[in-house]
Amino acid sequence: MTIPHQTDEDIAKLVQNGDHEVFGLIVERYEGKMLRYARKFLFGHQDSQDLVQEVFLKAYTNIRGFDASRKFSSWLYRIAHNEFINAIKKRGREPISIFDPDTIFPHLAASDNPEQDLDKEQVKMLLNDCLDRLDVKYREPLVLYYFEDLDYQQISEIMRIPMSTVGVRLSRGRQLLKQIYDQSTSRP
Amino acid sequence: MTNQPADPKTLRAKILATIESGKIVMRPRWHFVLHGILLIVGTILAAAIVIYLASFAVFNLHNTGAWFVPGFGFRGLRVFVMSLPWLIILLSLVFIALLEILVNKYSFAYRKPLLYSVMGVVLFAVLGSFAISQTSFHRLLHEQARRQGLLFGGGLYRNYDRRLKSVTMGEITQFTTNQFRIRDLRSDDEFEVFIDDDTNRPQDLQISDRVVIFGNRATSTIHAEGIRRIAPGNFRPPRRFPMRFPPGQFEIN
Known part of the structure; x- marks a missing residue:
């Protein structure tokens, strides 16, 4: 098996054992995804490229802490999440609450049906147009779900929130998107 | 891995150049192992302190007799509230909060709503303190403290060894x-x-x-x-008192 066909986890193992050259392959595989995540989540942030570079450098520094039996992508997205949240805090334009009531109580998983009102492409289109008007806590799961194609469990791992909360935020995020869209189209 | 010469402007090239320059180094495995061990030890320590403090509060209420007075109407309830070891209760709450924070570092906790882990931690504290209060653990430490035989923590038992006037x-x-x-x-x-x-x-x-x-x-x-x-039990009051009188084993008729 040649290296380009190896899984992320196998490559991570090689890097852990000291082959830092193959880390370049990780960068190649995830550069586009990380840049997209950064640009959508941190819309209008001028330093997306620098932040993504920082994400990869942190990933390299901490790669021996990665458990190769788990999913590498979730681990890398978690590093990116932390980096981007810090950037938003530093920018100081959007409030980020440490404590969110959504994470306290259990929610019915059935209350969320991703394709209930809008199809995926519609949501992506709306999301692109309304990113700046969405609260951080709704923007991030929507970006991860619709643009990064991650599932609830991965989003839960990345954001360190219960899976039921992921569902609630996606559902509310979509409702907000619809409201924003309806308001903007009803204006003369 | 590709063998093509990397364009120095690409992110890949920049990152590899930074790594090769030695500006960043990979943290050793022991760093993460130590981090994991410290988290486990911290969690166990916080859990032990929570149980110790909560069970001490129960022991203290039994020892002073305050445990029984809420049954004596409003005045009894007032005496009970006034005689609660508030500092110990406050410290217990601080350590319960710390334990909750530490527990939430584990995926089994943060994947579920916060309410579950909080309930788990509180239940653990209540059951743990109840279990410890059924043993002679605090009574023995209390006796040792009275004889100045405790190297550490004796002051806690002596300071709280008080009598209620009522x-x-x-x-x-x-x-x-x-x-x-x-x-x-x-x-x-x-x-x-x-x-x-x-x-x-x-x-x-x-x-x-x-x-x-x-x-x-x-x-x-x-x-x-x-x-x-x-009801009679097997509680032993401090050594100079011959009666048996167990903390946590009282029954009120």
Whole structure:
């Protein structure tokens, strides 16, 4: 098996054992995804490229802490999440609450049906147009779900929130998107 | 891995150049192992402190007799609230919060709603303190502290070794008209207990019954506002008191 066909986890193992050259392959595989995540989540942030570079450098520094039996992508997205949240805090334009009531109580998983009102492409289109008007806590799961194609469990791992909360935020995020869209189209 | 020369402007090239320059280094595995161990040790330590403090609070309430007074109406409830070891309770809450924070570092906790882990931590503290209060753990430490035999923490037991003026635990030794005598379980002193029609008490008190008397204690008399019988158990009060009287094993009639 040649290296380009190896899984992320196998490559991570090689890097852990000291082959830092193959880390370049990780960068190649995830550069586009990380840049997209950064640009959508941190819309209008001028330093997306620098932040993504920082994400990869942190990933390299901490790669021996990665458990190769788990999913590498979730681990890398978690590093990116932390980096981007810090950037938003530093920018100081959007409030980020440490404590969110959504994470306290259990929610019915059935209350969320991703394709209930809008199809995926519609949501992506709306999301692109309304990113700046969405609260951080709704923007991030929507970006991860619709643009990064991650599932609830991965989003839960990345954001360190219960899976039921992921569902609630996606559902509310979509409702907000619809409201924003309806308001903007009803204006003369 | 590709063998093509990397364009120095690409992110890949920049990152590899930074790595090769030695500006960043990979953290060693032991760093993460140590981090994991410290998290486990911290969690266990916080859990142990929570149980210790919560069970000490229960022990202290039994030891002072305050545990029994909420049954004596509003005044009893007031005495109970006033005699709670608030500093210990506050410290317990601080460590419960710390334990909750540490537990939430584990995926089994953060994947579920916060309510579950909070309930788990509180249940753990309640059950743990109840289990410890059923043992002689605090009583033995209390005795050691009284004899100045505790190297660490003796002050805690001595500082909280107080008596409530309105609560006396004793054993009935003699009956007379409208009064009886008790031997105080803590001091071995004898007291005359005066009762009247307003005294809230069981009607079938007998000699050798162990009772909690709620009412102001004078030098050798107590005017009882309420009396409760305590079922015999295997509690041993501090060594100079020969009675057996278990914390956590009282039953109020």
